[in-house]
Amino acid sequence: MTLPRTATTFPPPVMEARRWLDGVKFPVDRPLINVSQAAPVEPPHPDMRQAMADAVLADDSVHLYGPVLGMPELRTELAARTAGIYGGKVNAEQVAITSGCNQAFAAAIATLCAEGDEVIVPVPWYFNHKMWLDMAGVATVPLACARDMLPDPWDAAKRINSRTRAIVLVTPNNPTGLEYPDDLITAFYDLCKSRGIALIVDETYRDFHSSTDIPHSLFKRSDWDETLIHLYSFSKAYRLTGHRVGALIASPARLAEVEKFLDTVAICPNQVGQHAALWGMQNLDQWLSGERDEILTRRAAISTHMPALEAQGWRLMGLGGYFAYLEHPFAMSSADLAPLMVKEVGILCLPGTMFYPTDLVAGTRQLRIAFANLDADGIATLFARLTTLDLPRA
Structure with missing residues (x-):
């Protein structure tokens, strides 16, 4: 059975x-x-809660289905913020808003993998990634880290085969907390690009990075969206865990596939949460x-x-x-x-x-x-x- x-x-x-x-x-x-x-x-911040309450009371649209890929204003704002943080080019057509970052990961895997495909994941891993890969019928290939807890791209290269569809990195890492240096992330990007597979980079905890330098330089690549799938969460930055607002940034072609997945799971992201995320980016930097x-x-x-x-x-x-x-x-x-x-x-x-x-x-x-x-x-x-x-x- x-x-x-x-x-x-x-x-x-x-x-x-x-x-x-x-x-x-x-x-x-x-x-x-x-x-x-x-x-x-x-x-969330009291002023954000007031903005959410105002939206609930005054904007009838927050109670209705919205665009599957998210509010256009929020997609535009996140694109601009991402470009500013990383010093690269990102436009709204490359941004999808999701019902939390876990859904962003699930959507990415749905666009990449068929039954029996493989994804390379450094261990220790974020367990929800492993759980979704299991439930998607995708084999998780563990990439053991050395005592410094950093994954080795050359070790990863040995594990790539005809069924490999992606490598997943989480930085700052869950569970270790380590912030992967730019040269390490770039090495994984170059490896994935050369082998024709995706690099999924989950930066849920980006807003608490210890350095004020850019977290990595991938968005400076002119063709970054051919290889990179970037995941982000508003939950940690703005205390919106219960409102489930995340994001996936990738090529417009991939987002057309993402839209199919999102439309059949949640139809659209939480409208109140999206208003909160947008308000937060526009008002809560300090x-x-x-x-x-x-x-x-x-x-x-x-x-x-x-x-x-x-x-x-x-x-x-x-x-x-x-x-x-x-x-x-x-x-x-x-x-x-x-x-x-x-x-x-x-x-x-x-x-x-x-x-x-x-x-x-x-x-x-x-x-x-x-x-x-x-x-x-x-x-x-x-x-x-x-x-x-x-x-x-x-």
């Missing part, structure tokens, strides 16, 4: 981790520290800069407190975006350590095993900390609790 598509992949990891909380009571003086999910927990500064402050706090853990055998493998990626010193697998930490120290985080195929053991020594919802004091408390873990060492 052939399995249905959903049965070919694993349960959603964040939902699985939340079940570890069932039946656990946390003392008043040691409340739960939840660093399992990389999403803002605060609502506020967003402050949000970035706060994330960088919290990132610095991780670095400040890390020596205490290093003295106990921990290692910081990656730091950036919303994430700190740690190697733990204990004999047990992170798959067992993570649920134990809920009970022992009141910390909910994700084990590295959730970001690897089951036949690779590297994830058993790794943990992902999503720190964006902890201030500096919360990070200090997090590290203080981690230092109290007293378990057999590897």
Whole structure:
């Protein structure tokens, strides 16, 4: 009997981790520290919420179907902003608005792959990418990273065959937080271009990049849209997670195929969310800069407190975006350590095993900390609790 598509992949990891909380009571003086999910927990800026309310009350069109590829004004604004950030050329006809960045990835894969095709994905990977590839009948080819957690384009070249359709990069990376340097991204782009496959670059956490330099130079290429498929999310920048607004930037020819996919899944992106994203880009640059500064402050706090853990055998493998990626010193697998930490120290985080195929053991020594919802004091408390873990060492 052939399995249905959903049965070919694993349960959603964040939902699985939340079940570890069932039946656990946390003392008043040691409340739960939840660093399992990389999403803002605060609502959007008050002025944005007012703009959303005004749109709901005054603009009848927000309650109706809109264009499948998104509001023309939002597509135009994002094209201009992308061109400005990267110093390249992007026009509205190359932009599609999607119901979140996950849908942008799903749409990209739908335009690229047939049954049995392959996509190369560095590991540790973003698990929702792997889940969608499974459900699409596409083979995920893992590209193991070295101890520096950076993928090797020459290693990727060895894995390309006649069924390969794309390579996927996430930068700043989920789960490691690492920001891939321009020369590395360019090397992957040149590889994909030379082999006639797509390079999908997911930059969900771009707005929290630690450098003020351009994240990469791909948009400066005159023919970038023949190879590059760029993914973006408004959710993290503007706290719009519940409104599901993402984007896919690619060639107009590819967007004609994307439109088929989007029209049969959600018909159009969330209208209120699109108005919010547009208003945010037009009005909240200074506020967003402050949000970035706060994330960088919290990132610095991780670095400040890390020596205490290093003295106990921990290692910081990656730091950036919303994430700190740690190697733990204990004999047990992170798959067992993570649920134990809920009970022992009141910390909910994700084990590295959730970001690897089951036949690779590297994830058993790794943990992902999503720190964006902890201030500096919360990070200090997090590290203080981690230092109290007293378990057999590897």
